[in-house]
Amino acid sequence: MRAPGRRAILRQSSSLPVWASILWRVVAVLALVGIAIGVHWFDRAGLRDNYDGSVSFIDVIYFTMISITTTGYGDIAPVTERARLFDALIVSPIRVFVVLLFIGTTYQFVFRRSWERWRMALLQEKLSGHIVVAGFGKTGSEAVDELIARGEDARRIVVIDPVQSHLDEAQKIGCIVLQADATRDATLNDVCVAKARALIVATGRDDTSILVTLTARHLAPDLTISVIVKAEDNESPARAAGATTVINPVSFAGLLLAGSCRGPHIADYMLDLASIDGAVALSERPVAPHEVGQPLSAITTGLGLRIYRQGGKIRFDSPEARNLQPGDTIVEVVTR
Incomplete structure (x- = not known):
């Protein structure tokens, strides 16, 4: 059962590198300004320079920039209807777009990042005795659902996953989420794994799960770590990496099947023990x-x-x- 939630941050907002995100904004601003300069130069006869009576290319650049920035000294002004119509219908929207691009860039790279860092630090101060789930695929999501059904507060569960759609699902049920690689020390430090109560590793790949376990054990020697592996040969490496509990769903399914052959109710009772509904x-x-x-x-x-x-x-x-x-x-x- 999934509970409604409204809590989550600790996420990366864009896959573009910072330089690329800034570059396309600069190109967009230059393109808009270039369009305005080109049209003003083509229709320079509709402009009047009250200083020397001659409109040069420099004057066109100057007039375009002060128009876009809404400075407007009045020394150069549109005098024909076509020039005024262009300023009203074309330059004004360009002005709005340029301002929005500047504001958006400032918000994303200054205010938003500062806000997210502050809120992340605030969450980290409150993280203690929580449960970290590395991997929110089918197995990880089922584990979180079962934890919540057993009374665990979703706000005390931190989900790490590189897939944004998985994090969206975790965020909907109230978990704190982090889009990152759980095999890295920095990632596990960000979710305060050393102060966590338990770590569930369900990345979907045995080699990745074992590496996550090894990294977590290095950072938190006393942490309870439960890891799921698909291949029986990887159970021993997972324990050697520091896993407290290693679960092989194939082996467990085999136990249930074998038990059902000994009696029709054995598998039913084992499922009863494992499920919150039992x-x-x-x-x-x-x-x-x-x-x-x-x-x-x-x-x-x-x-x-x-x-x-x-x-x-x-x-x-x-x-x-x-x-x-x-x-x-x-x-x-x-x-x-």
Whole structure:
């Protein structure tokens, strides 16, 4: 389910380099001024120079510029109806276009960039404990939808993607967006990955996802990183790059298919655990102080399945599961 949203910036506005964007504006202004000068020179007989009575080419350039800039000293003036009609119908629109081009350039390269930098800095100050999603294709968007359905505030989710249409979709549901390459240190620093709660990597390419994971682990040694890979051979490189969780959708689909052969309800129950719409859910939490010393089977919050202790996994039927210890992490099945 997609929630309506209204929050987002951190984006790049144009694919053109700065010099090209400025150049086409300069060319447009020169072209408009050139048209006005050419017509004034062709119809110079309709102009009167009150200073020396002669209209030279320099006078035409001078008169055109003061007309476009609305200065108007009155020393040169149109005297024929054709010249005045040209100034009214042609020079006035040219004047408006030139002013708009100058204002647009000033806005884009001065005010807008300063505004976006200021607003970006303001957002960065508030980013802490957020979730970063690198890649907003089918998998990334589904992950964000599921996070929001589970109660995550969309304004606490930052989406990185190089495709503008993907960012538009993320922005509609309220996420903060950044159009950039998530494999770069600068990009992950811009989204404050060191202060994030978790990173979801779903770029659509295993090599890119592994590089994003490696970069993020370098910048945030304690960050929880979940990455999706398509090839089974890339699961180990992803873990070696620093991924906390590696998910292979093909392998997971195979598990569901194999499970369905053992019983018609096994796959259904596994999907029930994974989906927000299910009646039960998997939950992970630290052991509570009053549970220390008790067996895993004695917990009252749910059905204990596994204990994580000092980097190791302990099954529910293991002898070590009979004595919960401080620092243990419990994985359990709970009702919604």
